[in-house]
Amino acid sequence: MGTYVPNTQAQREAMLAALGVAKVEDLFCNVPQEMLVGENLDLPKGLSELEVRKKVTAMAAKNRVYDTVLRGAGAYRHFIPSVVKSVISREELVTAYTPYQAEISQGILQSIFEYQTMICELTGMEVSNASVYDGGTAGAEALAMCKDRKRTKAYVSATTDPNVIGTMQTYCFGSGMPLEIIPAKDGRTDLEALKAALGADAACVYVQQPNYYGNMEDAHAIGEIAHAAGAKYIMGCNPIALAVMETPAECGADVAVGEAQPLGLDIAFGGPYLGYMAATKAMFRKLPGRIVGQTHDVDGNVGYVLTLTAREQHIRREKASSNICSNQALCAFAAGVYMTAMGADGLAQAAKLSMSKAHYLADELAKIGLPRIHSGEYFHEFVTACDKLEAVLKALDDNGILGGLPVEGGILWCCTEVVSREEIDRAVAIVKEVC
Amino acid sequence: MKLIFEKGAPGQHLTLMPECDVPEVELSCARKTAPKLPHVSETELTRHYTALAKRVHGVNDGFYPLGSCTMKYNPKINEDMAALPGFTQIHPLQPVETVQGCMEVLSTTEKLLCEITGMDAMTFQPAAGAHGEFTGLLLIKAYHTHRKDTARTKIIVPDSAHGTNPASAVMAGYTVVNIPSSDDGCVDVEALRKAVGPDxxxxxxxxxxxxxxxxxxILEITKIVHEAGGLCYYDGANLNAVMGVVRPGDMGFDVIHLNLHKTFSTPHGGGGPGAGAVGCKALLKEFLPGPVVEQCPECGLYRFAQPEHSIGRVKDFYGNFDVVVRALTYVLTLGKEGIPDAAKNAVLNANYMMKRLSEKYTMAYAGPCMHEFVMTLVDLHDTTGISAMDIAKGLLDHGIHPPTMYFPLIVHEALMIEPTETESQETMDHVCDVFLQLWDLAHTDPQALHDAPTKTPVRRLDEVGAARNPVLRYVAG
Known part of the structure; x- marks a missing residue:
């Protein structure tokens, strides 16, 4: 068997002797003896590192790694600079727990303070928390932030990522918060329907920008409608797009959230990812989860601590703003390193490249009979009609290309900066042969 | 230490992005000003983050007996397996036949962890322990709702519970009923009997x-709840004491969460990502978050399925998948003998430290303990003015991470020590010596402990000031 127990049999016996106990099982004297599982534990025999490596590597080998990925829909294969993985594999960072002891956790705390600053810069908002689990849970927590005694109902655009909507619905099943989906029109939030839906109980309106179909929403107009009805306005934004598009703050949002996986995290079959949450100063005491603040030590040196903890479960218990304890600290660290490595210019460049390539792909697909099904502006994703959906995706698959995702009305395509023109041309040629 | 924003100079950058090879397009709704992100060279960048890393104490930097957090060694093989491109480069929405390996990971881990816990099914969607609690409580809620047993609105929580328990119950729409612990720190069975009912x-x-x-x-406790028509939730934070020895399922629990980042050796990354897998008995299986992984009995292929009365998803995709890879690696390594052996050694280590520290410190409860024990420093505080906080800060100057402080709330001046099985007798002897020295110091030179720490990158920080005048981001001066 494999083991990470350092004590030898002799040492264990010496420790037992010190305790005046004959065998370690005697320490389990409070456990009703008929409950002990003993030899009945049906697990395989432990293995050496070499054997485990072979076994797990064989599992990984059963997955297919595509050369070219033209699929996004909530998980995006962006370029990750080498420095990101180099930094976040430092074992001090990897193996630390939550920074409860500030004096020996300044590296983690400062990294979060820097991350919070970068998220504020990216969103234009005034305060960011230290992260939540992912974009879906960030959205669900944002809805809860906006609820008060009179305003209890959430409105979410149908153009939101279905996984995010699903997560929100589950959280609302828990809290009892009613949630209404605002229908879409031509791949965007139907503004008239939104206006008509909002009542006196409207707590908030949630919209995704760019939306699930890649389309740019009229974010200003939605914010005005929300505020006119006395509701808070939540925007769920792609962080790469934020490098170039109007910020949630500029659009009047009260809360900005989103999936920050594109900021230096692998697609990794869906996780770990990173939920970011930021808010206006008026809302910041309602933010869930950890927040790091700057302060001084007894000698006057600048230092960082977990702060405003009176919102949190370990202090407030059933009165806490959320139950969140562990978050995605190392992912936030990675995002911080990523944003530092990219800088504002690099991030804008990644956004422009992604968008330009997506437009090139859309134009080329339109030329061969796969037109966009929506009108108007889009970022790095778009939906095309496709009569031979299965055949198209199979042909691409046969050539090592993961095509777009089948959605209602056609295929949802995505390009990021890692896709070259050559790869796009090749994909289009393959599709052309099928169609 | 300077912030990254205060380093470098405008114009410094890394060369990462290629020229655009297609016609350039821009958004009409462009942001008005660029975000003020750092502008540093690669040298400056790596030095900054290396400096930050040096200001962090991880498990590999020294003893880390943070009670209830199970800071065991994080094996390196786990990291290697999680970094395989066959896992990291897989899109979560790939066709199912191209992700059979990922599904095998989920399915295999589910089987192994169900065997360890005595559960029938498991989801890996929850990202952390608290997220698992929330999910588990929603399973309970869905169960009662499905049976039209809607008068059940209360969750009973002992006053010794983790703060996440009551907070999760509220998020699931429940009212919390706190019950006091008995003098031995366990559930007051009579108080429980009075607290249960049709609600x-x-x-x-x-x-x-x-x-x-x-x-x-425990068997009586779960029976009382079941007879009242309620279900029993197991907070798996302390499973390390009993894994492979006794199973929560056999104790009468219906649903549990596991902290893979505690019990199953995956690292905690300075606060996450963890994984809060939720296991349940068959009666709750149909309510699990979807999708779940199934294996076709005929062809052996894995496929996704939606449980019949699923509560819905609690997270995008399938949870913190890459954390599950690490946990699987660990369970395969330890296996049938290693899993209970780890638990037994965790208990042995804790008892050894408890015995040695009993020489001077007051234990809140008599031993033997399981994987952790709680000391109360009330007497020390009364006689010397030295608090649990002061002892904790004294440990910092010895390169030792302090125990959990002031928890559980039912013990005053509490220090909760959990050494885990991966610490050697030599390390524990050294740490016990330091603890005993600090006890002496409290009597001979208490000011030295009030002043501690003095050797850390910063000293005691003004937390009150931080909360009163929150500075939560950098603003360029």
């Missing part, structure tokens, strides 16, 4: 509990 949805419990004692009345 009881369930009970949340840790066993061993937060004072490190296995509740010997």
């Amino acid at each position: 009881t949805a369930g009970l949340m419990l840790t066993n061993p509990n937060t004072v490190g004692i296995f509740d010997k009345n």
Whole structure:
């Protein structure tokens, strides 16, 4: 068997002797003896590192790694600079727990303070928390932030990522918060329907920008409608797009959230990812989860601590703003390193490249009979009609290309900066042969 | 230490992005000003983050007996396996036949962890322990709702519970009923009997509990709840004491969460990502978050399925998948003998430290303990003015991470010590010596402890000031 127990049999016996106990099982004297599982534990025999490596590597080998990925829909294969993985594999960072002891956790705390600053810069908002689990849970927590005694109902655009909507619905099943989906029109939030839906109980309106179909929403107009009805306005934004598009703050949002996986995290079959949450100063005491603040030590040196903890479960218990304890600290660290490595210019460049390539792909697909099904502006994703959906995706698959995702009305395509023109041309040629 | 924003100079950058090879397009709704992100060279960048890393104490930097957090060694093989491109480069929405390996990971881990816990099914969607609690409570809620048993609105939580328990219950729409612990730190069975009724949805419990004692009345406790029509939730934060020795399923629990980042050796990354897998008995299986992984009995291929009355998803995709890879690697390594052996050594280590520290420190409860124990420093505080906080800060100057402080709330001046099985007798002897020296110092030179730490990158920080005048981001001066 494999083991990470350092004590030898002799040492264990010496420790037992010190305790005046004959065998370690005697320490389990409070456990009703008929409950002990003993030899009945049906697990395989432990293995050496070499054997485990072979076994797990064989599992990984059963997955297919595509050369070219033209699929996004909530998980995006962006370029990750080498420095990101180099930094976040430092074992001090990897193996630390939550920074409860500030004096020996300044590296983690400062990294979060820097991350919070970068998220504020990216969103234009005034305060960011230290992260939540992912974009879906960030959205669900944002809805809860906006609820008060009179305003209890959430409105979410149908153009939101279905996984995010699903997560929100589950959280609302828990809290009892009613949630209404605002229908879409031509791949965007139907503004008239939104206006008509909002009542006196409207707590908030949630919209995704760019939306699930890649389309740019009229974010200003939605914010005005929300505020006119006395509701808070939540925007769920792609962080790469934020490098170039109007910020949630500029659009009047009260809360900005989103999936920050594109900021230096692998697609990794869906996780770990990173939920970011930021808010206006008026809302910041309602933010869930950890927040790091700057302060001084007894000698006057600048230092960082977990702060405003009176919102949190370990202090407030059933009165806490959320139950969140562990978050995605190392992912936030990675995002911080990523944003530092990219800088504002690099991030804008990644956004422009992604968008330009997506437009090139859309134009080329339109030329061969796969037109966009929506009108108007889009970022790095778009939906095309496709009569031979299965055949198209199979042909691409046969050539090592993961095509777009089948959605209602056609295929949802995505390009990021890692896709070259050559790869796009090749994909289009393959599709052309099928169609 | 300077912030990254205060380093470098405008114009410094890394060369990462290629020229655009297609016609350039821009958004009409462009942001008005660029975000003020750092502008540093690669040298400056790596030095900054290396400096930050040096200002962090991880498990590999020294002893880390943070009670209830199970800071065991994080094996390197786990990291290698999680970094395989066959896992990291897989899109979560790939065709199912191209992700059979990922599904095998989920399915295999589910089987192994169900065997360890005595559960029938498991989801890996929850990203952390608290997220698992929330999910588990929603399963309980869905169960009662499905049976039209809607009067069950209360969750019973002992006053020794983790703060996440009551907070999760509220998020699941429940009212919390706190019940006091008995003098031995365990559930007051009579208080429980009085608390249950037709409004009881369930009970949340840790066993061993937060004072490190296995509740010997556990079968009676779960029976009382079941007879009242409620379900029993097991907070798996303390599973390390009993994994492979006794199973929560056999104790009468219906649903549990596991902290893969505690019990199953995956690292905690300075606060996450963790994984809060939720296991349940067959009666709750149909309510699990979807999708779940199934194996076709005929062809052997894995496929996704939606449980019949699923509560819905609690997270995008399938959870913190890459954390599950690490946990699987660990369970395969330890296996049938290694899993209970780890638990037994965790208990042995804790008892050894408890015995040695009993020489001077007062234990909140008599031993033997399980994987952790709680000391109360009330006497020390009364006689010397030295608090649990002061002892904790004194440890920092010795390169030792302090125990959990001031928890559980039922013990005053509490220090909760959990050495885990991966610490050697030599390390524990050294740490016990330091603890005993600090006890002496409290009597001979208490000011030295009030002043501690002095050797850390910063000294005691003004937390009150931080909360009163929050500075939560950098603003360029």
